[in-house]
Amino acid sequence: MRKAWSGLLVVLAAGGAAAADLRVLVTDQRGRPVANAVVGALPPTGSSPPAPASKTRTVNQAALEFVPFLEVFRPGDRVVFRNSDRTRHHVYSFSAAKAFEFVLSPGQSSSALTLDRAGVVAVGCNIHDGMINYLYVTDAPWTARTGADGRATLSLPDGVYTVQAWQPRLRPGRAQAVQERVRVASGTPAQLSFKLALLPDSRRARD
Amino acid sequence: MGFRFRLASFLVAALVTVQVLTAGLVYSVTRHQLIDEGKRQLAVAATAFGRQLEDISERVAASVQVLALDYALRSAIAQRDRATVRSALANHGRRVGAARMQLLGTDGRIEADTRPQLGQTEFAYLDLLERSYERPAAAVVSWQGRAYWVVAVPVFAPDLVGVIAATLPMDDALLARLQNQSVLPKTIELVGAAKDGWRVLARGRNHVSLVAALGAGGAPLPVQPRLVTVDGQEYLAQSVRLDGSGSGGEVAAVLAYSVDEALQPYRSVASAWAGLLGFGLVAGVFGAALIARRVSRPVEQLAASARRIADGDYDATPAVASGDELGALAAAFTSMSTAIQEREARILHQAGHDLVTGLPNRVAAEALIQRERMRSPESPAALLVVGLRRRPEIVKTMGHAVADRLMRDVGERLSRIMGEAVARATDTQFSVYLPGQGKPEAIASALRIVEALSAPYQEADFSIDIEAAVGVALAPEHGLEAATLLRRASVAQITALDTEEAAVIYDASTDPHRPERLSLMGDLREALDRGQLELRYQPKLNLATGMIDGAEGLVRWQHPRLGWVPPDQFIALAEETGNIRPLTRWAIGAGIVQAQRWNEGKRSLRVSINVSVRDLDDADLPRRVSELLDLHRVDPRSILLEVTESAVMNKPEAAIRVLRELADQGIDLAIDDFGVGQSSFAYLRQLPIAELKIDKIFTQRIGDSPADRAIVRSIVELGHELGYRVTAEGVENMDTLHFLADIGCDHAQGFVIAKAMPAEDFGRLIDSRQWVAVAERRST
Numbered sequence: 004m005r006k007a008w009s010g011l012l013v014v015l016a017a018g019g020a021a022a023a024d025l026r027v028l029v030t031d032q033r034g035r036p037v038a039n040a041v042v043g044a045l046p047p048t049g050s051s052p053p054a055p056a057s058k059t060r061t062v063n064q065a066a067l068e069f070v071p072f073l074e075v076f077r078p079g080d081r082v083v084f085r086n087s088d089r090t091r092h093h094v095y096s097f098s099a100a101k102a103f104e105f106v107l108s109p110g111q112s113s114s115a116l117t118l119d120r121a122g123v124v125a126v127g128c129n130i131h132d133g134m135i136n137y138l139y140v141t142d143a144p145w146t147a148r149t150g151a152d153g154r155a156t157l158s159l160p161d162g163v164y165t166v167q168a169w170q171p172r173l174r175p176g177r178a179q180a181v182q183e184r185v186r187v188a189s190g191t192p193a194q195l196s197f198k199l200a201l202l203p204d205s206r207r208a209r210d
Numbered sequence: 211m212g213f214r215f216r217l218a219s220f221l222v223a224a225l226v227t228v229q230v231l232t233a234g235l236v237y238s239v240t241r242h243q244l245i246d247e248g249k250r251q252l253a254v255a256a257t258a259f260g261r262q263l264e265d266i267s268e269r270v271a272a273s274v275q276v277l278a279l280d281y282a283l284r285s286a287i288a289q290r291d292r293a294t295v296r297s298a299l300a301n302h303g304r305r306v307g308a309a310r311m312q313l314l315g316t317d318g319r320i321e322a323d324t325r326p327q328l329g330q331t332e333f334a335y336l337d338l339l340e341r342s343y344e345r346p347a348a349a350v351v352s353w354q355g356r357a358y359w360v361v362a363v364p365v366f367a368p369d370l371v372g373v374i375a376a377t378l379p380m381d382d383a384l385l386a387r388l389q390n391q392s393v394l395p396k397t398i399e400l401v402g403a404a405k406d407g408w409r410v411l412a413r414g415r416n417h418v419s420l421v422a423a424l425g426a427g428g429a430p431l432p433v434q435p436r437l438v439t440v441d442g443q444e445y446l447a448q449s450v451r452l453d454g455s456g457s458g459g460e461v462a463a464v465l466a467y468s469v470d471e472a473l474q475p476y477r478s479v480a481s482a483w484a485g486l487l488g489f490g491l492v493a494g495v496f497g498a499a500l501i502a503r504r505v506s507r508p509v510e511q512l513a514a515s516a517r518r519i520a521d522g523d524y525d526a527t528p529a530v531a532s533g534d535e536l537g538a539l540a541a542a543f544t545s546m547s548t549a550i551q552e553r554e555a556r557i558l559h560q561a562g563h564d565l566v567t568g569l570p571n572r573v574a575a576e577a578l579i580q581r582e583r584m585r586s587p588e589s590p591a592a593l594l595v596v597g598l599r600r601r602p603e604i605v606k607t608m609g610h611a612v613a614d615r616l617m618r619d620v621g622e623r624l625s626r627i628m629g630e631a632v633a634r635a636t637d638t639q640f641s642v643y644l645p646g647q648g649k650p651e652a653i654a655s656a657l658r659i660v661e662a663l664s665a666p667y668q669e670a671d672f673s674i675d676i677e678a679a680v681g682v683a684l685a686p687e688h689g690l691e692a693a694t695l696l697r698r699a700s701v702a703q704i705t706a707l708d709t710e711e712a713a714v715i716y717d718a719s720t721d722p723h724r725p726e727r728l729s730l731m732g733d734l735r736e737a738l739d740r741g742q743l744e745l746r747y748q749p750k751l752n753l754a755t756g757m758i759d760g761a762e763g764l765v766r767w768q769h770p771r772l773g774w775v776p777p778d779q780f781i782a783l784a785e786e787t788g789n790i791r792p793l794t795r796w797a798i799g800a801g802i803v804q805a806q807r808w809n810e811g812k813r814s815l816r817v818s819i820n821v822s823v824r825d826l827d828d829a830d831l832p833r834r835v836s837e838l839l840d841l842h843r844v845d846p847r848s849i850l851l852e853v854t855e856s857a858v859m860n861k862p863e864a865a866i867r868v869l870r871e872l873a874d875q876g877i878d879l880a881i882d883d884f885g886v887g888q889s890s891f892a893y894l895r896q897l898p899i900a901e902l903k904i905d906k907i908f909t910q911r912i913g914d915s916p917a918d919r920a921i922v923r924s925i926v927e928l929g930h931e932l933g934y935r936v937t938a939e940g941v942e943n944m945d946t947l948h949f950l951a952d953i954g955c956d957h958a959q960g961f962v963i964a965k966a967m968p969a970e971d972f973g974r975l976i977d978s979r980q981w982v983a984v985a986e987r988r989s990t
Binding site: 102134 | 344
């Protein structure tokens with residue numbers, strides 16, 4: 004998926020004006036690289052590229068885990084949950100962006116759910132406490148995910164952007180990390196770093 | 211301090227000291243151990259308490275977690291169904307015993323609250339909230355004067371949507387429950403930090419104001435066990451800091467063990483100990499007194515016995531029956547006492563008995579007799595003193611050994627016939643005391659004695675004739691005292707020796723040793739001083755002229771009390787006691803004075819004065835006489851000194867010297883009592899004498915005895931041949947006078963002429979011519 008998105012960005016960049024890379028480093032409050040952080044860049048209003056057609060992605064449940072752990076959507080995209088496990092899964096979400104709940108028998112797929120609002124959808128299984136999955140719905144035309152090294156690269160046409168970073172474990176009660184007016188100029192690789200205050204990884208604790 | 215008391219007090223003191231020291235040591239060691247143990251236990255208890263609280267919080271958290279996992283609640287929370295959430299919380303809160311249940315948002319805001327507080331919108335303990343994101347967290351907080359346990363549990367749906375906080379009260383009941391469930395110290399206080407120190411939030415079973423003492427004024431509480439005194443009681447206290455919230459105020463638990471309580475079981479031991487000590491003291495005192503008594507009683511007894519032995523009582527030997535040292539001492543004492551007794555008896559016996567004869571000695575005899583006399587002073591008794599006539603010679607010829615055996619034999623013979631009354635009075639005399647015997651019986655006894663001793667003493671080689679002489683003194687007429695009787699019997703015995711009579715009864719009149727005589731001597735000296743003595747003069751008739759031409763001065767004594775004292779009494783006594791010299795001196799002086807008086811009157815009398823044997827020792831005599839003669843301006847030829855024959859013979863050499871000196875002065879000397887002493891003619895020739903005076907023994911018998919007449923005549927012739935004048939004394943009749951005149955005797959003295967008379971009477975006599983006829987007869 005990532006590659007697909009990156010590829011789209013490159014196309015966009017090639018099709019449009021000159022593009023540059025924006026390298027982003029995301030670390031936590033202790034300076035350690037953070038994986039699975041989504042970095043999105045928003046152009047100033049008015050100059051967003053037209054939205055692509057909505058996509059439908061599938062989140063699988065296998066080995067008592069949601070796969071992938073994090074999926075990035077644009078508003079309007081659809082998601083389908085498929086149970087590849089041999090047990091049932093009671094999938095639910097109480098998130099304000101999308102609330103749903105259904106039980107999937109083994110091998111069953113859910114109907115496609117349209118994610119029309121931007122926001123974070125945290126999905127869990129009522130039967131299996133450790134199962135959790137995040138659907139990050141964002142308006143940002145350009146997004147990238149950090150790897151284990153905490154780095155992501157955005158290829159953006161020149162211009163001024165608002166870059167925001169988000170990670171599933173962001174400490175509640177704090178504003179999302181946002182950095183405004185980042186100028187990207189071709190030929191000049193820009194660097195950005197975000198320091199995020201994160202909660203400890205509760206997945207490990209609970210299982 | 212007595213031995214008994216010392217021993218008892220030593221034992222008691224030792225006992226008490228040992229006990230007290232031991233008790234003190236044991237108490238301090240025990241206490242130390244207890245406190246150490248208590249500290250260990252307290253530390254353990256503190257840890258245990260902390261863990262117990264943790265257990266509670268974990269249980270509550272677990273329970274709340276179950277709640278937090280409930281799908282319906284999660285759904286209600288996510289959907290902000292406050293009412294449902296609140297009721298679910300309330301329900302669960304009751305289950306876990308929470309006082310308050312809250313749902314908190316991730317921003318710390320209170321979403322639901324079973325006990326909403328006015329104005330409180332935010333969770334009070336945000337740090338607890340933060341901690342709870344990782345896992346359930348708990349803290350002990352103080353709020354409104356109470357302690358609470360706050361447990362915060364995160365709610366995941368599926369990610370963190372909020373935190374449930376349960377607040378449980380930590381009150382006295384909880385502490386009491388905890389104390390009941392486990393071995394916690396009885397005294398627990400939950401205290402919270404306050405402005406001015408620590409505030410008690412909850413208390414365990416025992417209400418003791420520990421923190422008031424420990425953390426007064428906000429002092430930090432001890433985290434190690436510490437000894438503290440509260441209200442007079444001792445406690446080991448320690449505090450445990452309880453996990454709290456930064457905004458909840460510090461809460462600590464103070465645990466304490468009562469040292470006094472721990473020592474309680476030992477109290478009974480201590481009282482038992484004290485009781486034992488008291489008992490031991492009593493027993494010790496008792497035992498010590500007993501032991502001391504066992505020792506000191508025999509010692510006292512022995513001391514008392516020793517005193518009694520010192521006093522002479524040998525019978526009371528202590529009966530100490532023990533077989534130990536004291537018994538040995540008592541046995542030694544007894545044998546010592548016996549030995550002393552025997553020795554004393556022997557000494558007494560020896561003191562009272564004569565070694566040679568085995569008879570009682572003088573002291574014993576005298577004591578015995580004295581006792582008898584004291585018992586019945588009026589009853590008659592006879593005391594016989596038996597002596598041997600020739601004992602001195604026997605000793606001289608046969609020696610003391612033989613003499614002793616002889617005396618033993620005599621003693622045995624006396625004892626055989628006289629029984630137990632016999633004693634050896636002196637070296638030479640035996641005494642026999644016969645109570646109840648009067649004069650005839652005494653004489654009979656005396657004669658029996660003489661008879662019994664008439665047989666000679668036989669030894670192997672020789673025999674000795676004994677020949678006893680017995681003196682008898684009768685009681686009570688001869689004396690009341692034993693000493694007096696003995697003396698008088700002795701005197702009688704000496705008389706018997708002298709007179710050849712077998713037995714003589716004491717006659718006071720002939721006793722030259724009467725004690726009155728001794729006082730007489732004192733009186734004599736007084737008499738000399740006071741002029742109670744006077745010279746009486748007996749005239750000497752010159753047979754050739756028939757005139758009185760001499761006077762013999764004789765001392766006469768008018769005793770103020772006794773009256774007339776015969777000269778043979780006091781002169782002999784004076785000679786024996788050495789008082790004769792002053793007497794002689796006085797006599798010579800008086801005579802010289804009288805001679806001077808007479809011769810001034812142209813009387814021409816020669817005064818004769820007697821000089822005793824003692825005076826012949828006096829080398830000063832001639833000089834004194836000479837002085838007197840010069841003093842009174844008397845011609846030496848007016849004086850004649852008469853010395854007895856026996857006196858001269860006694861000490862011939864000295865006598866000769868003195869007499870010579872006297873004669874050299876021109877004084878005539880005469881030998882008095884001539885013929886009855888032991889004369890040595892060899893010495894007689896050397897004496898510068900002028901006159902011989904024939905003893906009256908011969909003169910008195912001139913009328914009856916031709917032998918005496920022959921003697922007198924011989925003496926006159928002898929004296930004349932030697933150039934001496936001769937005077938005859940004791941002329942009592944005219945025939946004798948005539949005879950003397952016939953044989954040519956120069957002078958005569960005697961009653962027929964005149965008795966001794968005072969000087970003033972003498973004058974009359976001188977002029978008398980009554981004897982001229984006698985003189986005339988002579989010449990024819």
